[in-house]
Amino acid sequence: ISKENLEELENQDFESILALRKRRSREVKKVLKEGAPIYCRTSEQLEYREVKKEDGLRYILCRNPEVAISQHRERQEDLAYLQAQLEQLKGKVASQKRPALKRVIRQAEEILSHRHGHRFFDYRLEEKGRQLTYFRKEEALALEKELDGLxxxxxxEPELEAGEIIQAYRDLADVERAFRTMKSVLDLRPFFHRTEDRVRTHVFICVLAYLLEKLMEKALQRAQMPLSAEKALSSLKQMGVAVMQVGQESYGYVSEPTYRQRQVLAALDIPLPSRVLVPQKLG
Structure with missing residues (x-):
């Protein structure tokens, strides 16, 4: 949402909960420096702290420790890879009497175009000495460390507690994710409806799909299966039917369900399909 639209919403006294863009916002860098860096842990996947401003503005900094560890590990792997590539290029340049500068720049840019290279590294090519030097962007790396899992x-909103604000945002994120999933799972295309009835029908299908997804996830949770509805449907989608023609009749043979597929079907209280389908007359 643009700054202008946000100001308009607030001027009209509409309440809102927004997630800030982490890396492109001066607001984020400013908030990170404010308040005591002490987080309140509510679970293994969530800890938070709040920064309150005098004008009523509130910031809730939410951190997932498990995601933070994973992102830190991935970044260290990226740094090691990029540094090895740059070191190799540096040695290659040093071994040549008159390396082509444009070619060296092109190779350095190619290296940094991967794994967020430009975010983490910069380089300098000395035209006289024809030497390549590179260095880490320590300030950017320090910011990345603070943003891990955040x-x-x-x-x-003046009334809600920090935990309620987080839950409200998560509920919205779940709805948005469900609608994206629905459009891929049901293979719905974007329609340009011109009548009210068609718009209502389209919205009804969206909401119905969301309801079915949540019912599936609740059934999977009761069966202690850590699967989303999307992954469960993706697993079932791998089941197929092979058709064999015998004379004037065709027989359908259902593929043997995998262990995961059997688990999903059992969790959803769906009986296993017959391996051989009833033959049908051809023609």
Missing amino acids: YILRTR
């Missing part, structure tokens, strides 16, 4: 919510 998302920041912004609101002026």
Whole structure:
């Protein structure tokens, strides 16, 4: 949402909960420096702290420790890879009497175009000495470390507790994810409806798909299966039917369900399909 639209919403006294863009916002860098860096842990996947402003603006800094560890590990792997590539290029340049500068720049840019290279490294090519030097962007890396596993919510809502704000945002994120999943799972295309009835029908299908997804996930949770509805449907989608023609009749043979597929079907209280389908007359 643009700054202008946000200001208009607030001027009209609409309450909002927004997630800030982490790396492109001066607001984020400013908030990170404010308040005591002490987080309240609510679970293994969530800890948070709040920064309150005098004008009523509130920031909820939410951190997932498990995601933070994973992102830190991935970044260290990226740094090691990029540094090895740059070191190799540096040695190659040093071994040549008159390396082609444009070619060296092109190779350095190619290296840094992968794994967020430009975010983490910069380089300098000395035209006289024809030497390549590179260095880490320590300030950017320090910011990345602070952002590991973090998302920041912004609101002026005065009544809700921090935990309620987080839950409200998560509920919205679940709905948005469900609608994206619905469009891929049901293979719905974007329609340009011109009548009210068609718009209502389209919205009804969206909401119905969301309801079915949540019912599936609740059934999977009761069966202690750590699967989303999307992954469960993706697993079942691998089941197929082979058709064999015998004379004037065709027989359908259902593929043997995998262990995961059997688990999903059992969790959803769906009986296993017959391996051989009833023959049908051809023609």
